[in-house]
Amino acid sequence: MHTVKNNTALSVRPHQLLCLFCALEQPASVPNAGAMAELVETIRRDPGMPLALCCQSDDSFAFQSPDEAPGDWRHACFMQKQDMEILFRMDLAPGAVLPAQIAIARARKAVTSVSGICGYGDATAPAWQGCPLAGTGIYENARETGMEQLFPPREAGEMERDKVASLEAMLAAGAIRTRPHILLCAIAQYGRGVRPPFKDDNLPELLQHVIRHPDTRIELVGGADAMMCAPCGVRCTARGTCMGPGFVHSGGLFNELKDLRVLQILGLTFGDVVPARELFARIFTRMPTTVNSCALERSVPEISVWWDPCPCGGYEKGRTELMREMEMNNR
Numbered sequence: 001m002h003t004v005k006n007n008t009a010l011s012v013r014p015h016q017l018l019c020l021f022c023a024l025e026q027p028a029s030v031p032n033a034g035a036m037a038e039l040v041e042t043i044r045r046d047p048g049m050p051l052a053l054c055c056q057s058d059d060s061f062a063f064q065s066p067d068e069a070p071g072d073w074r075h076a077c078f079m080q081k082q083d084m085e086i087l088f089r090m091d092l093a094p095g096a097v098l099p100a101q102i103a104i105a106r107a108r109k110a111v112t113s114v115s116g117i118c119g120y121g122d123a124t125a126p127a128w129q130g131c132p133l134a135g136t137g138i139y140e141n142a143r144e145t146g147m148e149q150l151f152p153p154r155e156a157g158e159m160e161r162d163k164v165a166s167l168e169a170m171l172a173a174g175a176i177r178t179r180p181h182i183l184l185c186a187i188a189q190y191g192r193g194v195r196p197p198f199k200d201d202n203l204p205e206l207l208q209h210v211i212r213h214p215d216t217r218i219e220l221v222g223g224a225d226a227m228m229c230a231p232c233g234v235r236c237t238a239r240g241t242c243m244g245p246g247f248v249h250s251g252g253l254f255n256e257l258k259d260l261r262v263l264q265i266l267g268l269t270f271g272d273v274v275p276a277r278e279l280f281a282r283i284f285t286r287m288p289t290t291v292n293s294c295a296l297e298r299s300v301p302e303i304s305v306w307w308d309p310c311p312c313g314g315y316e317k318g319r320t321e322l323m324r325e326m327e328m329n330n331r
Contacts, residue, residue: 008050009049009050009051009052009097010042010049010050010051010052011051011052011054011066012039012051012052012053012054013053013054013055013066013079013083014053014055014082014083014084014086014087014090014107015079015082015083015086015117015118016036016039017053017086017103017104017107017108018086018107018111018114018117018118018139019031019032019036020036020039020040020043020104020146020150021108021138021139021142021143021146021150022138022139022142023036023037023040024040024142024146024149024150025138025141025142026133026138029132029133030133031131040150043100043101043104043150043151044150044151044152045238046100046236046238047099047100047101047151047236047238047243048099048100048101048236048238048239048241048243049099049100050097050098050099050100051097051099051103052064052095052096052097053083053087053092053094053095053096053097053098053103054066054094054095055080055083055084055087055094055095056068056076056079056080056083057080057094061093061094061095063095064094064095065094077127077128078127078128078129078130082117082118085116085117086107086110086111086117089110089111090106090107090110090111090303091110091303092106098305099241099243099250101151101236101243102243102250102305104147104150105147105250106250106303106305108143108146108147109302109303110303111143112140112143113139113140114131114134114139114140115134115135117134118130118131118133118134118139119131119134119135121135153233154233154235154237158237159199159231159232159233160199160231162226162230162231163199163202163230163231165230166202166226166227166228166230166231167202167205169226170202170205170206170209170227170228171209173227174217175217175218175219175273176206176209176216176217176218176219176227176276177218177219177221177225177227177228178206178218178219178220178221178225178227178228179220179221179222179223179224179225179228179229179255179259180220180258180259180262180263180266180268181255181258181259181261181262181293181294182201182203182228182229183218183262183279183280183283184262184283184287184290184293184294184312185203185294185310185312186203186204186206186207186318187207187283187314187315187318187322188290188312188313188314188315188318189203189204189314189318190204190207190314190318190321190322191313191314191315191316191317191318191319191320191321192313192314192317192318195208196208199231200231200232200233201228201229201231201232202227202228202230202231203228206228207322210276210277210326211325211326214276214277215275216275216277217273217274217275217276218273218274218275218276218279219271219272219273220263220268220269220270220271220272220274221270221271222256222259222270223240223241223242223256224240224241224242224252224255226240229242242255250305250306250307250308253305253306254306254307254308255308257306258293258294261292261293261294262287262293262294265286265287265293266279266282266283266286266287267282277326280322280326281326283319284319284322284323288316288319289315289316290312290315294310294312
């Protein structure tokens with residue numbers, strides 16, 4: 001039997017994902033204002049923090065039901081329905097665990113209005129009296145710009161410093177570390193005319209180094225390793241993980257599957273160290289296109305955590321140009 005690494009998740013109620021947006025506009029008016037303010041600051045510090053979306057359940061998912069706070073029994077049915085309506089729209093089961101930024105982005109994408117979730121207009125009974133903010137439009141307005149308030153973009157100066165440090169590390173390394181699928185991204189960038197200096201990652205610099213130094217070696221690693229991804233705007237600095245792109249900021253998940261697809265096609269595994277020219281020759285031979293490796297299956301809905309908008313445009317052109325370029329530099 002395989003054991004699973006136990007990473008402690010912060011337990012939240014699904015409706016709190018919506019409260020976060022209201023808290024940006026009316027911080028003192030949201031229920032449990034102090035706790036919401038603390039949650040806002042916690043996820044700002046660590047967008048990759050795992051959140052367990054716990055919901056009162058009396059059947060198969062009772063194992064994850066949260067303990068009710070004193071006084072909650074009066075509105076227990078309201079909150080249970082509220083949470084389940086949100087999970088239903090997010091297509092998640094009670095107890096689902098997601099990184100904070102992905103969970104919040106998915107809730108924002110799935111719930112365009114809190115009407116019929118956080119409030120019902122005329123309550124059928126006191127127990128069904130909803131949140132006083134539900135009919136004000138605060139959530140609907142805040143969701144338009146709230147993601148950037150909750151998760152501010154990385155500071156330009158920080159990314160510039162990371163760019164310099166990661167390039168120095170790359171040039172000094174005995175083997176340059178990179179995750180597999182972004183080698184295809186590098187080829188696509190080349191086809192689109194991207195050349196150094198490039199502020200968002202170090203892939204153009206990697207290609208130029210390989211062209212100029214045929215003896216370069218590459219180590220294939222998992223995750224958003226700093227040597228290539230340190231200056232990226234969607235890299236979570238708190239955890240060193242990928243938090244984008246996509247409508248639900250979960251490109252990092254599909255990126256992992258891309259890595260494994262590329263490794264399988266190339267007949268390699270994580271940890272392999274391969275001469276760069278040999279590695280690119282294998283890519284050029286076995287991967288004439290990115291279909292069935294990086295290109296998105298359009299059957300995946302946009303709300304899915306597997307959704308990724310990357311079209312890999314320019315790959316075929318870049319492949320042709322680099323095959324010629326690397327052959328010329330081998331003469």
